[in-house]
Amino acid sequence: MVSLRGRRLLIRNSLLPFFLILAVGCGKTTSPSREAVARVNGEVITLGELRDRLEGIPGEEGAVPELVLKEIIKERILLQKAKELGLRPPHSVLDLMAEEIQGKVQQPSAAPLIDLERRLEQIWLMGKVTEWLCPPSAVPEEEVKTYYRTHRQEFRLPPKVIARQIVVTTRGEAQRILKVLKARKATFEEMAKRYSIGPEGERGGLMPPIYKGEEPPGFGVLFTLRRGKVSGVIHSPYGYHIFKVVRREGARVLSYSRVRSIIKKRIQEAEAEDCLQRWLASAMQKGKIEIYKDKLSLLEEEP
Secondary structure (H helix, E strand, O other): OOOHHHHOHHHOOOHHHHHHHHOOOOOOOOOOOOOEEEEEOOEEEEHHHHHHHHHHOOOOOOOOHHHHHHHHHHHHHHHHHHHHHOOOOOHHHHHHHHHHHOOOOOOOOOOOHHHHHHHHHHHHHHHHHHHHHOOOOOOOHHHHHHHHHHOHHHHEEOOEEEEEEEEEOOHHHHHHHHHHHHOOOOOHHHHHHHHOOOHHHHHOOEOOOEEOOOOOOOHHHHHOOOOOOEOOOEEEOOEEEEEEEEEEEOOEEOOHHHHHHHHHHHHHHHHHHHHHHHHHHHHHHHOOEEEOHHHHHHHHOOO
């Protein structure tokens, strides 16, 4: 029988991406209100902090302030625990984290660099506290096998095609290239290297694998061509294409050996998340948490 942690696996994700999402919008430079909306063991959470967090969540204009405030409270509890443990992140680690999220988190141009550095430090501290509170546990092999047997469709790959392409900007040029190919005056690879404007041209037109259902507009013809056959001229938003199928593979399920480590990691992450939420629930119950709900109405006012 699948354990509780196995059944709950699909609704949990790793903790670090969750904290990274919360990093968005941390560098806002508006003048935040100092009005307290909550206190966590004596530490104030201001209206300005809550407003910045709400505005920094992408695509979440309707985010519920009470729920976001609860997440900030959880963060504050974790950071207080980090202080209690005397944790401090090495500067080299913060530098690596900054490089990792560069380009993924949009920072306002006027945002001070110190705000980002402070937020990255908080992310690292929360991750380390989680590791300390909920270290990875050994996962029985039978549990991993059971998950694989009962969730095989998660590891099913759709049909895929390995193909080459020549893409040019005009139909006339594509037709001239196709004529040369049909006359066998040059190989597909040679013509791709010579004329294709696609980045794969230098590789003889060889593209990365294309999976059924994920093909770009105009590429559906690849799943109707036989191996070794050359298509006609196909128009797409990217230009005029000629395709040649190199290899086809039907739908398949990845073997247990290929996904064993993935499943094990997911189970450990799910268990760690459950452990963390239990610890946070207990810490919130034991700690002194004050929430001033009447102050939330001030969010509608201009900062």
